[in-house]
Amino acid sequence: MRTTSKIASVALGSAVLLPFLGAGVAQAADGSTMATLRPVALNGVKGSGTAMVTVNGTRIDVTMAANGLLPDAPHAAHIHFGADARHECPVAGDDAKGDGTINTTDGGPAYGPIVVSLTKTGDTSPKSGLAVDRFDTAPGGKINYERGSINVSSGVAQAITEGKAVVVVHGVDHNNDGKYDGTTKSDLDPSLPTEATDPAICGVLNAAPAGGMDTGAGGTSTPNNEGMLLLGGGLLMAAVGTGAFTARKARNRV
Amino acid sequence: MSDITKSGGRRGSIAAAVTVVLLVVGGFLVAKSFSGTDAPPQPDAAQSAPSVTPAPSSSPPSPTSSPTSATGKTAAPSTADFGPIMGPSAPVSLKIPSIGVDTKGIVDLGLDKSGKLQAPTDFGRAGWYANGPTPGEFGPAVIGAHVDSKSGPAVFYRLGSLKKGATVSVARKDGSTARFVVDRVARYSKADFPTMTVYGDTKGRAELRLITCGGAFDQSTGHYVDNIVAFAHLTS
CATH class of the missing domain: 1.20.5 (Single alpha-helices involved in coiled-coils or other helix-helix interfaces)
Known part of the structure; x- marks a missing residue:
């Protein structure tokens, strides 16, 4: 009985296995990544968010949602990557000047330079890194961003799928007065206060899970019942045989 | 004779x-x-359809629900109405009263070489995708557990009988509890798994995915051929 069901399941299994392997390969190549955006150390932001970047060759599709940002102020948002960077979000120890905040220079060793500007319209190259009129202004402190078919270099595409790229949303309000101001100038653009460019929330793009999960060992599975059905059915068939024998014997006696 | x-x-x-x-x-x-x-329960078709949300105007008018939904819900002030959201904190325990799940000591899960989420090695524990959002944060937090061991039922044995509207609560390391309500429960073939639907962006909502195995058990691979996935969103 056992042998029969084993043979049957091996035959069935090999038929099931082929498309199974094929699916695994296809999904590994499609390159969906997600970042959980969390407050950057020392910068006093309470916000959070998620970003999803799907890589197709050298084209990427990006969706991003965030909240808890300074409302109605432009928030520059980028994908950062540097071969020499740590591929991380900055930590308190990155505050090189010891001024108690993390600015863009402090963030560099952690996440590297801008490789994609997540603008709402127009150019998406690093050149648009501070195109404040084309970034989301976070009405109500919230960003709900979606942009498809952004062209990137193959190196950037590879960095994203390998978990080395970092999404950063900039713009903080250190003094809680509801706007970008203060005497400290941005180290990227001296015409802007540092509040406008300091990193607010940040997350590393990591591969999203692909495919299902193997979460069972079969101890309660249906095939056991099928085996039971086959065994039971076999016994009933045998009963027909012995029953017929009994009937014949009974007939002979008469 | x-x-x-x-x-x-x-x-x-x-x-x-x-x-x-x-x-x-x-x-x-x-x-x-x-x-x-003996067989683990499987979700029926009615559970796999998304719940009707009170917001869209296209939903048919119902005499009992329309007055309350019109006044009870405040209009969304901006285009981005994300619902409740929590800060990051790792899950420590999971309760699903309607199917008798009460499990402590949630383990961290990673991905295998093919990008698949690895299952907990312990049949008596649930695990969560530690590289993704924590339950209560933006995005799809993922908790997976076995349906059975070699000898009997495991943590998510009854996940297939979970119903829309059921509550799921996740206690977190910071002492807070993330409470979710189930939107739908569906069964998918692992060979044609809808990766984006399950793990993809949630358009800003804090959501939860509960995953276990379902369908037939393939003796040759030692695995079930389907996954059962419950989709839930954060309510408080």
Whole structure:
């Protein structure tokens, strides 16, 4: 009985296995990544968010949602990557000047330079890194961003799928007065206060899970019942045989 | 002559007794296999459709719900109405009262070489995708657990019988509890798994995915051929 069901399941299994392997390969190549955006150390932001970047060759599709940002102020948002960077979000120890905040220079060793500007319209190259009129202004402190078919270099595409790229949303309000101001100038653009460019929330793009999960060992599975059905059915068939024998014997006696 | 009759009669009665035994045992096994008490529950079609949300105007007017939904819900002030959201904190325990799940010590899960989420090594524990959002944060937090071990039911044995509207609560390391409500429960073939639907962006909502195995068990691979996935969103 056992042998029969084993043979049957091996035959069935090999038929099931082929498309199974094929699916695994296809999904590994499609390159969906997600970042959980969390407050950057020392910068006093309470916000959070998620970003999803799907890589197709050298084209990427990006969706991003965030909240808890300074409302109605432009928030520059980028994908950062540097071969020499740590591929991380900055930590308190990155505050090189010891001024108690993390600015863009402090963030560099952690996440590297801008490789994609997540603008709402127009150019998406690093050149648009501070195109404040084309970034989301976070009405109500919230960003709900979606942009498809952004062209990137193959190196950037590879960095994203390998978990080395970092999404950063900039713009903080250190003094809680509801706007970008203060005497400290941005180290990227001296015409802007540092509040406008300091990193607010940040997350590393990591591969999203692909495919299902193997979460069972079969101890309660249906095939056991099928085996039971086959065994039971076999016994009933045998009963027909012995029953017929009994009937014949009974007939002979008469 | 009498000898033959005698032995024939004896053989006849032995055969009759064997017939009765075979009928009883065989019948019992057939009945038991059909009753299916051992197999884990699977979600029915009604549970896999998304719940009707009160917001869209396209939903048919219902005399009982329309007055309350019109006044009870405040209009979304901006285009981005994300619902409740929590800060990051790792899950420590999971409760799903309607299916008797109450599990502590949630383990971290990673991805295998093919990008698949690895299952907990312990059949008695649930695990979460530690590289993704924590339950309560933006995005799809993922908690997976086994449906069964080699010997019997495991943590998510009854996940397939979970119903829309059921509550799921996740206690977190920071002492807070993330409470979710189930939107739908569906069964997907692992060979054609909807990766984006399950793990993809949630358009800003804090959501939860509960995953276990379902469908038939393939003895040759040692795995079930389907996954059961419950989709839930954060309520408080």
